[in-house]
Structures are given as C-alpha cells and as structure tokens.
Amino acid sequence: MNLTTLTHRDALCLNARFTSREEAIHALTQRLAALGKISSTEQFLEEVYRRESLGPTALGEGLAVPHGKTAAVKEAAFAVATLSEPLQWEGVDGPEAVDLVVLLAIPPNEAGTTHMQLLTALTTRLADDEIRARIQSATTPDELLSALDDKGGSQPSASFSNAPTIVCVTACPAGIAHTYMAAEYLEKAGRKLGVNVYVEKQGANGIEGRLTADQLNSATACIFAAEVAIKESERFNGIPALSVPVAEPIRHAEALIQQALTLKRSDETRTVQQDTQQVKSVKTELKQAL
Structure with missing residues (x-):
C-alpha cells in the first residue's frame, strides 16, 4: 500500500515553528484545504477540536495525531509537520512535548475503502520507533515520503507455549x-x-x-x-x-x-x-x- 497517495509535498511542513497546538492544527488544515481535500475548514476544525476535547491526541515519543471525521472531508488525507521546537500538547499523563504532528482528515462514509485502509496502515506505522525517527529527522519532502512508505519491522502476534x-x-x-x-x-x-x-x-x-x-x-x-x-x-x-x-x-x-x-x-x-x-x-x- 502506497501511503503517499493520501498526502502531497504541499501537505508536508518540515522544521516548522508554531507557538501553539491551535496554530499547528490550523496550518495543516489550510494545507489540506488548498489541496481540495476539505470543503469547509471551519467545519473540519470544529470537529478536530471536538475530538481534542474528548481525550488526548499526543501519544508519546513526541508524536501527536489530531484528527477529524466529518462530511467536510471530501477525500481521506493527511498532513504532516515536523517541528524545529517542541510544542506542549495534552497527552495521557498531562501536557507533553511534541515535535511531530500528523493531522488526519477522515470522511464519514468511506469505511473499508482503500483510502481508509491506508489511513489505518499509517497509524500502525507511526507506532514503529524506526519509522517515526526517520520522519522526524527528514530534511526534504522526498525523505519524509520515503519514510512514510517504509513498512517497518511490524511483526505478527507471537505465540508462546505455556504462557498466559x-x-x-x-x-x-x-x-x-x-x-x-x-x-x-x-x-x-x-x-x-x-x-x-x-x-x-x-x-x-x-x-x-x-x-x-x-x-x-x-x-x-x-x-x-x-x-x-x-x-x-x-x-x-x-x-x-x-x-x-x-x-x-x-x-x-x-x-x-x-x-x-x-x-x-x-x-x-x-x-x-x-x-x-x-x-x-x-x-x-x-x-x-x-
């Protein structure tokens, strides 16, 4: 699966500097809107912030994955920002430093489609330490896109004899x-x-x-x-x-x-x-x- 079909060089912000979580989300939303992925930035942002209010989207290891699932999304897509200076973002154990932000735009009625399978593959790969490190250290859009398409060392569930x-x-x-x-x-x-x-x-x-x-x-x-x-x-x-x-x-x-x-x-x-x-x-x- 080619994850890069869901993003674009213009949706990648390398070594960006934002002063707040809101500024980062807004900037990435504008990138997706400019690419025609979102019909209403206002409606999309409203849904992203509603999701932020439900629970933390900073997931540790410097990663935040804000996301919105709404009819304002015309086509599943994501935008990425690597940060030159970490931002404070609400996490499981309180505010934490984030230097990689991946914004997901999710349409409400594409369950099971190739686009949705790609988005789920993306989030699985973000759990891979090696892939995440490559994304965070990318200095060019091509390096970042290459890292995104790395399938990583994901392993199937192991089976241990006589183990619980x-x-x-x-x-x-x-x-x-x-x-x-x-x-x-x-x-x-x-x-x-x-x-x-x-x-x-x-x-x-x-x-x-x-x-x-x-x-x-x-x-x-x-x-x-x-x-x-x-x-x-x-x-x-x-x-x-x-x-x-x-x-x-x-x-x-x-x-x-x-x-x-x-x-x-x-x-x-x-x-x-x-x-x-x-x-x-x-x-x-x-x-x-x-």
Whole structure:
C-alpha cells in the first residue's frame, strides 16, 4: 500500500515553528484545504477540536495525531509537520512535548475503502520507533515520503507455549488513530513480556483481527481499551476485564498487561462455541463501525 497517495509535498511542513497546538492544527488544515481535500475548514476544525476535547491526541515519543471525521472531508488525507521546537500538547499523563504532528482528515462514509485502509496502515506505522525517527529527522519532502512508505519491522502476534493469554479490544470514536496504535503497542508489549496477546480492532474498517473461540476460551483476562461500546460484548462473559481509555496502552501497555494478569477468572468452565464466532458479512461489519 502506497501511503503517499493520501498526502502531497504541499501537505508536508518540515522544521516548522508554531507557538501553539491551535496554530499547528490550523496550518495543516489550510494545507489540506488548498489541496481540495476539505470543503469547509471551519467545519473540519470544529470537529478536530471536538475530538481534542474528548481525550488526548499526543501519544508519546513526541508524536501527536489530531484528527477529524466529518462530511467536510471530501477525500481521506493527511498532513504532516515536523517541528524545529517542541510544542506542549495534552497527552495521557498531562501536557507533553511534541515535535511531530500528523493531522488526519477522515470522511464519514468511506469505511473499508482503500483510502481508509491506508489511513489505518499509517497509524500502525507511526507506532514503529524506526519509522517515526526517520520522519522526524527528514530534511526534504522526498525523505519524509520515503519514510512514510517504509513498512517497518511490524511483526505478527507471537505465540508462546505455556504462557498466559490476554485478549484485547481497541476502539475509539473515529475508529482510526488510537484504535490501531493502541493495538500495535499492546502486541509489542506482549512480545516483550512473553505473553500471548491477541487484539481485536473495532475501528473504521469494521472488526479486524476478530478474536477466535480458542483465544477467548484460553484467555486469562481481557483488556478493553475503548471509548465507545464494545461490539458483541457477551463474548467476554466470564473473563475478568480491565477497562481503560483507548490511549492508555500507547503509554502504558506493559503495565496494563501485567495488571490484567493479576485478575482472577470467575468462571473456569466458560466456553465459547465456534459457531457463535462466525465472521459477519463485510457490509454488516462496516455498518457497525460508523
């Protein structure tokens, strides 16, 4: 997937200097509007700030991912700013220094399309330390675009014999940035700790990585990192659950897994029949994601 199809050299601000979060968001919004990606900057900005009010979009490691999902977005796109001087931006643990801002413009009715798949791929790659460092140190638009298309060292969920299993669900209102980045950090922490961690993402593309009956039946505990209702929550009956805001795993994934391992299961005989785990039609999944 070529992520650069969703951006443009004119949407990249290298070594920019902004005095506030608002100035950075406004500047990147203007870039997208000039490229014809946004029909109303006022409506888009209103939605971006509404999302900012719901929870932090600074995600640690100097990265902020503000985003707006609104009909004012004509086509999915993103703009990037690397900063010469860090800005203070609200994060999980309070204000934090940010020197990389990625603004996502998300249309409301493109769930499952190539554009949305590209945006989710982008947010997953931003969780990769190497890729993020290349973006932050880019000195030319070509260097930045090349870094964006680096697939990085993303690994599938590891399987550890005789290790505990934690099942997770990540979900956020827009179904993009936090949903996929939280999943990536949980899986990364599981590999580091030697714990089987399986993450179901309930995002803009529907349910991805749907948890299987075997995974649910073997689960020691589950982690719900979500700010919207969990779909088909009855699947988790009998599994002790830890519920946290969707951004929490981005900063504290290892601690959350360790905390989940201390929870005690209330129903040791709990089983999920395979036929209750049948994959729904794509159309149904996408409808639920909106």
